[in-house]
Amino acid sequence: MSDISYIQQDNEARFGDYIALLKPRVMSLVVFTAFVGLVVAPNPVHPFVGFVAILFIALGGGASGALNMWYDADIDRIMRRTRSRPIPAGRITEREALGFGLALSGISCVMLALATNVFSGLFLAFTIFFYVVVYTMWLKRATPQNIVIGGAAGAFPPMIGWAVATGGISIESVAMFLLVFLWTPPHFWSLALFMKADYDEAKVPMLTSTHGRTVTRKHILAYALILAPLAVGIGFTSIGGPLYFATALVMNALFIKGAIEIHGRSEVQAEADKYAVEKRFFYFSLIYLFAHFLALLAEAGLSYLGLGVW
Amino acid sequence: MAITRDTELHTRRFSRNAGLGVVLLGFVAIVFGLTVVKVERGSKLEGFDHQPRVSALPVEPTSAAPVKLAPVKTEVAN
Numbered sequence: 001m002s003d004i005s006y007i008q009q010d011n012e013a014r015f016g017d018y019i020a021l022l023k024p025r026v027m028s029l030v031v032f033t034a035f036v037g038l039v040v041a042p043n044p045v046h047p048f049v050g051f052v053a054i055l056f057i058a059l060g061g062g063a064s065g066a067l068n069m070w071y072d073a074d075i076d077r078i079m080r081r082t083r084s085r086p087i088p089a090g091r092i093t094e095r096e097a098l099g100f101g102l103a104l105s106g107i108s109c110v111m112l113a114l115a116t117n118v119f120s121g122l123f124l125a126f127t128i129f130f131y132v133v134v135y136t137m138w139l140k141r142a143t144p145q146n147i148v149i150g151g152a153a154g155a156f157p158p159m160i161g162w163a164v165a166t167g168g169i170s171i172e173s174v175a176m177f178l179l180v181f182l183w184t185p186p187h188f189w190s191l192a193l194f195m196k197a198d199y200d201e202a203k204v205p206m207l208t209s210t211h212g213r214t215v216t217r218k219h220i221l222a223y224a225l226i227l228a229p230l231a232v233g234i235g236f237t238s239i240g241g242p243l244y245f246a247t248a249l250v251m252n253a254l255f256i257k258g259a260i261e262i263h264g265r266s267e268v269q270a271e272a273d274k275y276a277v278e279k280r281f282f283y284f285s286l287i288y289l290f291a292h293f294l295a296l297l298a299e300a301g302l303s304y305l306g307l308g309v310w
Numbered sequence: 311m312a313i314t315r316d317t318e319l320h321t322r323r324f325s326r327n328a329g330l331g332v333v334l335l336g337f338v339a340i341v342f343g344l345t346v347v348k349v350e351r352g353s354k355l356e357g358f359d360h361q362p363r364v365s366a367l368p369v370e371p372t373s374a375a376p377v378k379l380a381p382v383k384t385e386v387a388n
Contacts, residue, residue, distance in 0.1 A: 012322065015329035048347050052340055115344055 013096075017086040021069055021097055022062030022104075030061040030157045036293045037161025037176055040239040040300040045116075045165045052115045053164040057157060060108035060124045064131040064153070066101035070094055071136050075202040101132075116164045123163050127156040144207040151184025152177075158293075172239045179234065179292060182227040186220040186259060187285040193217070193262075194275035194282070217263045220281075224259035228252040231292060239296055241303070247295040251288050258284055 034057045038050055045053070069076065069087055073094050076082035086092040092100075105128050113121025131153035140146045155177045162173035192199075192208045193216060199206045207216045231252050235245030258281040265277060 013326070015326045018329075046347050046351065048343050052344060055340070111340075 011090055013086060013091040017091050018100065020086050021066040021092065021100060022059075023065030023068075024062075026065060026154075027058050027061050029154065031058045032290075033176070033180060033293055034058070034157040034161035036297050036300075037158030037173065038164050039161075040172070040296050041162045041165030042238070043165045049115055050164070053112060053120070054161070056108045056112040056115065057124060057160050057164075059104055060112070060128055061157065063101050063104035063108055064128040066097050066104065067128070067132040068136045070097040070101055071132070072140075073097075075204060078202040079199070112164075117167045119167050120160055120163045123156070123160050127153060127160065130156070141204060144205045144210040146205065147188045147207070148185050151181050151188075154184060155180035172234075172237050175230065175234045175237060176239075176296075178230055179227075180289065182223055182230060183285065183289050186223045186227070186255075187282065187289075189216050189220050190262065190278050190282040190285065193270070194278045213267055217265070221256075221259040221263040224256050228256055234292075234296075239299060241299040243302065244292075244295040244299050247291055251291050254284065255288055 031054055035054050038045060038053065069085060073087045076085050077088040082088065087094060087097055105125070109121045109125040109128070112124050131150070135146070135150045135153055139149045143149075158176040158180065159169065159173045162176070163169065166173075189207060192206050193213060200209050207219060232245065232248045234240050235242075235248055258277070261277050262281055270278060
């Protein structure tokens with residue numbers, strides 16, 4: 001052949017690989033909760049400014065995802081679930097992902113600050129720092145409580161959305177933070193119970209392997225019990241209302257019921273029905289969070305129409 | 311038809327380049343849209359520079375006294 005083609009052809013990064021670096025599925029949660037945080041805030045935001053704000057919050061979340069994949073490339077190469085990600089598959093180099101993540105972090109924070117207010121931009125920067133440095137670099141490989149800490153990073157977006165509208169923090173935004181924060185551990189531990197992922201091989205301490213599955217089941221119940229009064233209590237703040245209150249009551253009753261079921265099962269029982277209860281609890285936990293934020297959105301809509309009750 | 315022959319590299323990279331083009335155009339649209347919104351809502355367009363400027367000072371309905379400006383040095387170059 002006379003062509004000079006020294007670049008590997010079959011293994012080159014396509015546009016989709018750069019999108020994959022942004023972890024689009026995590027981004028969808030960020031977009032939704034940030035949107036709700038923005039809409040339920042008392043100050044109206046111009047629709048276009050709101051759209052741009054959500055976009056750059058999502059981009060900031062994506063940037064932290066790319067930085068996470070840069071740092072965790074060694075783990076991703078070991079675990080079967082993550083082996084086909086762009087870096088372990090060899091389509092994007094680690095340095096490229098680092099540069100991509102850093103550049104997008106800068107763009108997203110600066111653009112959010114310019115489009116809305118400086119506090120929001122700084123808050124987004126702090127969230128990226130928290131996820132990448134505190135969670136990914138520091139705690140993920142050091143403690144089985146890693147999921148709890150990581151949950152905080154995922155819980156900041158509704159607070160950023162609120163900060164976009166109000167320029168600050170208030171009891172309602174902290175309550176939304178706590179809702180996601182306390183929901184994360186039972187959500188992920190129920191996944192860890194039935195995924196039996198190869199975290200051990202990658203030397204990531206998961207509660208299921210460090211303290212055993214029985215302890216993990218106890219933890220799920222404990223978090224569900226702490227979460228319930230908070231989730232219902234949001235109904236009495238300025239962003240809540242009867243619709244939210246009713247939703248929270250039903251959802252939390254079902255959540256605690258599921259957690260009690262999980263707590264009462266032994267591994268033998270779980271093996272027997274192939275973790276049916278754990279799987280059901282995991283999928284219900286997704287509906288649980290979605291329903292709460294949807295109810296908050298509905299309350300905001302009702303009060304916009306003048307139908308707000310309290 | 312293009313002047314140069316499309317090499318295999320061009321066709322292979324097309325999706326990446328087209329994607330990046332769309333992203334950049336989107337960014338331009340966002341900055342333009344933000345400008346329109348901020349101008350329409352009358353946000354502060356002019357900040358303080360090194361000297362106070364009348365156009366950048368808040369409006370004071372009661373003050374009758376004119377705002378004192380720092381003397382501007384003007385040098386006439388011959």
